Amino acid sequence: MSSTAAGVAAPIDAARxxxxxxxINRLGLFVALGGITMLFAAFTxxxxxxxxxxxxxxxxxxxxxxxxxxxIAASSLTLELARRAFRRGSLPSFRSWSAATAALGxxxxxxxxxxxxxxxxxxxxxxxxxxxxxxxxLTGVHAVHLxxxxxxxxxxxxxxxxxxxxxxxxxxPTLTAIYWHFVGGLWIYLLAVLSLLG
Amino acid sequence: xxxxxxxxVSRYIFSFDHKMIGKQYFTLAMSMGFIGGILAVLIxxxxxxxxxxxxxxxxxxxxxxxxxxxxxxxxxxxFTMHGTIMVFFLLSLLxxxxxxxxxIPLQIGARDMAFPFLxxxxxxxxxxxxxxxxxxxxxxxxxxxxxxTAYPPLSAIRSAIPGSDLGQTLWLVGMIFxxxxxxxxxxxxxxxxxxxxxxxxxxxxxxxTTWAQFIVGILGLLSFPALAAGALLLxxxxxxxxxxFLPAGIFIGDTLMPHEGGTxxxxxxxxxxxxxxxVYIIMLPAMGFTSDILAxxxxxxxxxxxxxxxxxxxxxxxxxLVWGHHMFVSGMSPFLGSLFVVTTLAIAIPxxxxxxxxxxxxxxxxxxxxxxxxxxxxxxxxxxxxxxxxIFLGTNATDIQLHDTYFVVGHFHFIMAGAGLFGAFxxxxxxxxxxxxxxxxxxxxxxxxxxTFVAYYAVFFPMHYLGVSGMMRRIxxxxxxxxxQPLQPVNLFITISAFVLFAGQLLFIYNYFVSMRRGAPATAxxxxxxxxxxxxxxxPGHGNWEGEIPPAHRWPYDYSEPGKKRDFTPxxxx
Numbered sequence: 001m002s003s004t005a006a007g008v009a010a011p012i013d014a015a016r017x018x019x020x021x022x023x024i025n026r027l028g029l030f031v032a033l034g035g036i037t038m039l040f041a042a043f044t045x046x047x048x049x050x051x052x053x054x055x056x057x058x059x060x061x062x063x064x065x066x067x068x069x070x071x072i073a074a075s076s077l078t079l080e081l082a083r084r085a086f087r088r089g090s091l092p093s094f095r096s097w098s099a100a101t102a103a104l105g106x107x108x109x110x111x112x113x114x115x116x117x118x119x120x121x122x123x124x125x126x127x128x129x130x131x132x133x134x135x136x137x138l139t140g141v142h143a144v145h146l147x148x149x150x151x152x153x154x155x156x157x158x159x160x161x162x163x164x165x166x167x168x169x170x171x172x173p174t175l176t177a178i179y180w181h182f183v184g185g186l187w188i189y190l191l192a193v194l195s196l197l198g
Numbered sequence: 199x200x201x202x203x204x205x206x207v208s209r210y211i212f213s214f215d216h217k218m219i220g221k222q223y224f225t226l227a228m229s230m231g232f233i234g235g236i237l238a239v240l241i242x243x244x245x246x247x248x249x250x251x252x253x254x255x256x257x258x259x260x261x262x263x264x265x266x267x268x269x270x271x272x273x274x275x276x277f278t279m280h281g282t283i284m285v286f287f288l289l290s291l292l293x294x295x296x297x298x299x300x301x302i303p304l305q306i307g308a309r310d311m312a313f314p315f316l317x318x319x320x321x322x323x324x325x326x327x328x329x330x331x332x333x334x335x336x337x338x339x340x341x342x343x344x345x346x347t348a349y350p351p352l353s354a355i356r357s358a359i360p361g362s363d364l365g366q367t368l369w370l371v372g373m374i375f376x377x378x379x380x381x382x383x384x385x386x387x388x389x390x391x392x393x394x395x396x397x398x399x400x401x402x403x404x405x406x407t408t409w410a411q412f413i414v415g416i417l418g419l420l421s422f423p424a425l426a427a428g429a430l431l432l433x434x435x436x437x438x439x440x441x442x443f444l445p446a447g448i449f450i451g452d453t454l455m456p457h458e459g460g461t462x463x464x465x466x467x468x469x470x471x472x473x474x475x476x477v478y479i480i481m482l483p484a485m486g487f488t489s490d491i492l493a494x495x496x497x498x499x500x501x502x503x504x505x506x507x508x509x510x511x512x513x514x515x516x517x518x519l520v521w522g523h524h525m526f527v528s529g530m531s532p533f534l535g536s537l538f539v540v541t542t543l544a545i546a547i548p549x550x551x552x553x554x555x556x557x558x559x560x561x562x563x564x565x566x567x568x569x570x571x572x573x574x575x576x577x578x579x580x581x582x583x584x585x586x587x588x589i590f591l592g593t594n595a596t597d598i599q600l601h602d603t604y605f606v607v608g609h610f611h612f613i614m615a616g617a618g619l620f621g622a623f624x625x626x627x628x629x630x631x632x633x634x635x636x637x638x639x640x641x642x643x644x645x646x647x648x649x650t651f652v653a654y655y656a657v658f659f660p661m662h663y664l665g666v667s668g669m670m671r672r673i674x675x676x677x678x679x680x681x682x683q684p685l686q687p688v689n690l691f692i693t694i695s696a697f698v699l700f701a702g703q704l705l706f707i708y709n710y711f712v713s714m715r716r717g718a719p720a721t722a723x724x725x726x727x728x729x730x731x732x733x734x735x736x737x738p739g740h741g742n743w744e745g746e747i748p749p750a751h752r753w754p755y756d757y758s759e760p761g762k763k764r765d766f767t768p769x770x771x772x
Binding site: 010011012013014015020023024027028031032034035036038039041042043045046049050053054055056126127130133137141 | 214215303308309310311312313314315381384385386388389390392393394419420421422423424426427428430431434438439440441442446458459460461464467468471740741
């Protein structure tokens with residue numbers, strides 16, 4: 001056990017081997033994704049129940065959402081390219097692709113923001129009617145999760161720049177990619193709920 | 199494992215060691231439990247002596263007990279916060295976050311949890327939550343007052359009652375911290391148990407305590423997000439003018455609220471989708487502790503280990519399918535109600551499997567009556583009592599009569615609160631030597647048990663009678679109804695018993711803190727237990743085992759094998 005600079009005793013890694021550690025991290029991520037899935041399952045069930053109410057009104061989804069969808073789909077692609085580059089051991093290429101992914105993710109957030117603004121311009125706000133309330137809640141909570149992904153990508157980029165990512169050893173790119181694809185898939189799901197249900 | 203000098207901060211405050219984190223949770227949970235107990239005493243004070251003045255209390259609660267008489271608003275806050283604090287901050291934190299963290303690595307042979315940093319983070323996330331919950335008593339309007347279930351519209355309209363304003367906001371904020379902490383903990387439990395078991399420790403060789411914590415981790419991860427979703431929507435209704443839970447036509451005084459179309463039932467569905475698994479999050483660890491304790495002190499293998507494991511699975515799964523039984527009187531379709539009756543009564547099957555297995559473990563055994571085993575037997579007793587009254591509440595035909603009466607209060611204080619609490623006490627008496635390297639006073643422990651056991655029945659058993667007689671839950675002064683006035687002596691009896699129950703807990707707190715310093719030094723395995731956690735040194739350091747981690751050669755219940763000289767074979771011996 002060693003002490004870090006802050007005088008805090010370092011944690012003991014209970015994993016016996018690096019492969020063990022990798023397995024643990026991945027399982028931890030999947031379990032966390034299970035929790036996030038339940039969060040959105042709860043929102044969905046609330047959405048379905050509330051859509052039976054007498055004041056439910058249709059909501060024309062802003063077309064800019066297709067742009068969001070294209071951006072997030074592209075970002076999953078670039079992240080896969082980043083991951084392949086990392087597997088090949090080509091760190092510069094990995095850095096550019098992961099930076100591109102972060103940029104596309106930020107673009108997605110900007111595009112979502114544009115969608116909110118366009119609704120506001122049309123006079124539709126969070127409290128206007130139940131569907132608009134759900135629209136803002138679902139896209140908002142999703143955006144928070146995507147923002148976490150962007151921060152993870154930036155951290156990844158920083159680690160790579162500091163030379164602390166070792167191809168063949170570090171699993172952080174794969175973990176980030178799993179999370180990123182999940183949040184992307186979640187968006188497709190939410191889009192389907194918002195456009196098909198109610 | 200080498201022990202370097204650690205500073206106070208890294209050892210006691212920002213520790214990564216699962217044992218220290220577990221003990222931090224103990225301290226927090228016991229403090230919160232103490233406060234929750236004081237709230238209970240105040241509730242009973244009002245019910246035992248309705249609206250009588252206690253001038254000295256005005257000094258402590260200048261608003262809530264102005265001129266020494268409790269205000270109805272204060273009373274409502276008291277039972278709301280009593281429920282919130284006890285359910286989440288004592289009965290979830292102590293057995294799950296406390297014992298889960300402390301025991302899982304020791305019982306499965308791991309040096310620490312899978313994610314030590316996340317573990318520390320989860321503790322320091324729940325601390326602000328606890329502080330916010332306590333602070334909410336001191337804001338204008340007082341603490342939240344919509345019950346621990348926070349039903350809208352009371353919880354959703356800020357101007358509804360004094361507690362609906364800032365107090366309810368702080369309640370929601372505090373709960374969000376709690377949910378975040380608890381889900382982080384659950385994640386750690388599941389991953390640790392699946393990945394870090396020592397050599398030879400197949401899943402079906404795990405102690406039932408660890409099995410329970412494993413299922414609890416899954417239940418927490420799957421159910422708490424529903425509460426998080428509900429809490430977010432509720433916050434929006436409160437502050438941002440949405441109408442998720444609020445229907446049209448609500449008047450507060452003469453003011454018509456702007457909401458329309460929402461339904462409070464939606465909140466109830468979301469809340470109870472969490473709320474019912476939460477009951478088993480509290481119960482399952484207590485069942486695990488009881489199994490481990492009874493096997494040890496009966497010197498018997500636990501009866502029906504396999505069926506115990508399947509029962510834990512069955513209870514965990516069914517707990518997601520029964521939430522509607524909290525809503526029988528909400529106007530749900532009787533057909534749907536019947537479905538919830540069927541799933542609810544189905545839980546009686548795995549529950550009975552557990553109760554009978556305990557009874558078969560005890561039957562004709564030479565029980566060593568220690569404080570731990572007494573509390574273990576207490577769990578069995580409370581669980582059976584509470585389980586039997588549960589049948590009346592789980593059946594919609596009888597529940598319609600009993601709903602929202604003291605019958606319900608009596609029931610859940612037996613099965614959830616009581617069994618959970620007794621399980622936690624038993625666990626503290628049993629594992630204390632491993633926690634602090636010293637023994638608790640057995641003499642004080644036994645006195646504590648008998649006071650607690652007798653007083654517990656004296657408090658909660660008569661409540662069934664009150665409920666059947668029609669005394670409603672949450673009532674501030676039953677004497678306003680003529681037909682409840684004859685019940686006043688029963689309420690007085692309950693109140694006096696509750697004071698005794700509370701006083702008895704001071705013995706435990708004294709024993710717990712004084713024995714840390716003055717208790718007799720413990721040996722590594724003071725109870726001659728067979729579980730892997732007892733293979734560690736008397737006071738294990740960071741990393742738990744000094745040399746190699748011992749492999750598991752058997753299950754942890756090899757007691758009194760015929761033909762062997764010793765009456766137990768430890769799990770770590772071939």
